[in-house]
Amino acid sequence: MRQSLALLITLLILFTSLLFGLSDRELAISINLSGKQRMLTQKMTKEALLIRSNIDKKVNIDRLKESSRLFNKTLKGLIDGDKSLKLVSIEDNNIQKELKKIEKLWKPFHSEIENVIFNRATDNTYKLLEKNNIPLLNEMNIAVNMYTLEKRGENKFKLANDINLAGKQRMLTQKMAKDLLFIKNGFKKEYYISDFKKSQKLFTKILNGLFNGDKKLNLEGTKILQIVKQLRVVDKLWINLQPILKKSLNGKDIKSAIDGLDNILIEMNRAVLLYTKAFNRQKQRLELSYIINSFINKNNQLKRLVNLSGKQRMLIQRMAKLSLLISSNIDKKENIKRLIKFSSLYNQTLKAFRDGDRELNCIPLKSKLIDEQIAVIEKKWKPFYKNIKNIINQKDGRGKSLRFIIDNNEELLEVSNELVKRYEKSNRSQNYLDKTRLRIVNVAGRERMLTQKMTKEKLLILNGDNKYKSKLQKTIKLFNDSLNVLISGDSNQTIVKPTNKKIREQLAKVLSIWMKLKPLYLKDNLSSKEMNIIIKKNPVLLYEMNKMVKMSEVEVEY
Numbered sequence: 001m002r003q004s005l006a007l008l009i010t011l012l013i014l015f016t017s018l019l020f021g022l023s024d025r026e027l028a029i030s031i032n033l034s035g036k037q038r039m040l041t042q043k044m045t046k047e048a049l050l051i052r053s054n055i056d057k058k059v060n061i062d063r064l065k066e067s068s069r070l071f072n073k074t075l076k077g078l079i080d081g082d083k084s085l086k087l088v089s090i091e092d093n094n095i096q097k098e099l100k101k102i103e104k105l106w107k108p109f110h111s112e113i114e115n116v117i118f119n120r121a122t123d124n125t126y127k128l129l130e131k132n133n134i135p136l137l138n139e140m141n142i143a144v145n146m147y148t149l150e151k152r153g154e155n156k157f158k159l160a161n162d163i164n165l166a167g168k169q170r171m172l173t174q175k176m177a178k179d180l181l182f183i184k185n186g187f188k189k190e191y192y193i194s195d196f197k198k199s200q201k202l203f204t205k206i207l208n209g210l211f212n213g214d215k216k217l218n219l220e221g222t223k224i225l226q227i228v229k230q231l232r233v234v235d236k237l238w239i240n241l242q243p244i245l246k247k248s249l250n251g252k253d254i255k256s257a258i259d260g261l262d263n264i265l266i267e268m269n270r271a272v273l274l275y276t277k278a279f280n281r282q283k284q285r286l287e288l289s290y291i292i293n294s295f296i297n298k299n300n301q302l303k304r305l306v307n308l309s310g311k312q313r314m315l316i317q318r319m320a321k322l323s324l325l326i327s328s329n330i331d332k333k334e335n336i337k338r339l340i341k342f343s344s345l346y347n348q349t350l351k352a353f354r355d356g357d358r359e360l361n362c363i364p365l366k367s368k369l370i371d372e373q374i375a376v377i378e379k380k381w382k383p384f385y386k387n388i389k390n391i392i393n394q395k396d397g398r399g400k401s402l403r404f405i406i407d408n409n410e411e412l413l414e415v416s417n418e419l420v421k422r423y424e425k426s427n428r429s430q431n432y433l434d435k436t437r438l439r440i441v442n443v444a445g446r447e448r449m450l451t452q453k454m455t456k457e458k459l460l461i462l463n464g465d466n467k468y469k470s471k472l473q474k475t476i477k478l479f480n481d482s483l484n485v486l487i488s489g490d491s492n493q494t495i496v497k498p499t500n501k502k503i504r505e506q507l508a509k510v511l512s513i514w515m516k517l518k519p520l521y522l523k524d525n526l527s528s529k530e531m532n533i534i535i536k537k538n539p540v541l542l543y544e545m546n547k548m549v550k551m552s553e554v555e556v557e558y
Contacts, residue, residue: 035167310445
């Protein structure tokens with residue numbers, strides 16, 4: 001029995017790895033090592049300055065050789081993968097572009113570092129290191145943040161940002177040491193004193209956030225005993241170092257200050273490794289639980305797929321609506337942010353149908369009919385997404401992209417709707433309740449889409465496109481009729497009347513909002529105040545309808 005269980009677990013973990021590509025462990029390593037690169041930019045600059053100041057020259061030449069070798073090896077590993085570092089190359093084009101940008105900055109920086117190592121350095125060498133270490137650091141920081149945000153939702157990988165900022169602490173120790181040496185060597189004294197104090201303050205803030213959480217830094221805080229214990233070691237060293245750091249700013253005890261910062265670097269690195277291990281253990285547990293639960297209840301997974309594919313319909317209409325609002329200069333900045341968010345979500349979900357996605361709790365359904373329809377959607381989505389990006393990037397001066405979106409959004413909606421139907425039809429259960437629950441998830445999910453479609457059509461009518469008047473009437477009727485069916489049930493549509501108190505109350509809430517908005521959608525000549533009410537209240541209607549869809553998916557009793 002134990003051997004069978006062990007085999008099952010092994011197969012499940014292997015299945016997860018194949019299904020989702022880059023594993024959590026690999027991603028955690030990438031966050032850690034790309035974060036370590038930030039520290040190395042400052043460590044190399046510090047070591048070069050120690051050599052210039054003739055402080056432990058031979059030791060620091062050896063250290064600089066090792067630091068530059070490690071930075072070079074890690075950068076190549078992030079780009080192409082490296083088995084010895086356990087790094088896997090990531091396919092994300094934006095991250096790869098950023099890494100190539102770093103590689104371009106690194107080449108001349110590396111050349112100057114080698115001049116220091118081989119005793120060829122001039123004053124110009126140190127000027128170039130002083131000028132270029134921060135741009136290299138900044139670009140490396142962008143890459144770390146991109147890894148941290150890779151495929152994340154609000155409730156996913158909560159430890160990722162803690163790993164990022166714990167790793168940033170390593171960099172800050174070296175940045176402060178570097179600042180002290182620039183001050184000693186006569187480089188922009190006032191600037192580097194100010195920079196040192198900012199880093200000192202930020203180190204304290206992050207350390208407190210790692211202990212207790214910090215909303216502004218998006219830090220969760222931790223109660224993991226091993227990590228707390230290690231952070232206390234760092235905290236004690238940091239408190240004891242403060243008097244020495246104060247003296248070092250006045251040119252005293254600089255070597256003691258740098259040695260103290262290096263000790264903190266070592267202990268902070270141990271904390272980062274503990275974060276990485278905790279991250280991996282947490283995700284493995286969630287991963288195993290996720291897969292086993294999916295195997296146990298296939299019907300729940302099918303409801304999830306109907307929900308997600310149904311949500312795609314809404315996102316298409318939401319993107320069209322937001323494009324119209326942006327082009328009409330209505331809350332432009334905020335609506336661009338929303339368009340970025342929802343177009344990315346549509347894109348992520350579409351990929352999830354084929355490849356799976358833990359964040360979306362989506363396991364692909366292996367079916368020829370499903371795969372064929374996904375391919376149809378992908379073909380239509382590609383040019384649609386391109387034009388959405390033109391709206392986002394404000395590259396639609398002549399309105400061609402907006403016109404494309406308006407002309408093609410309903411065709412994309414139609415093929416997306418076909419995917420929902422195929423998921424629903426793939427249910428092989430003969431149980432009436434299974435069938436009716438899938439139907440309810442579909443119809444309730446369609447209501448989300450209709451909230452956005454109505455607003456889109458209203459905006460087009462206000463922009464003088466009267467052909468949408470009849471379409472709007474049909475959309476209003478369909479939303480209204482479907483809401484009544486969800487409330488009262490309809491055996492002809494395989495929809496039962498809800499008995500669950502929470503679901504009935506949620507539908508009543510949706511109905512209350514709808515009764516206030518419906519007259520405004522029906523009214524021909526709206527004032528700007530009335531249109532503003534639609535724009536503000538429509539997201540509320542969508543939000544409450546989305547809650548209803550989630551309930552219809554997860555509630556045991558309907």
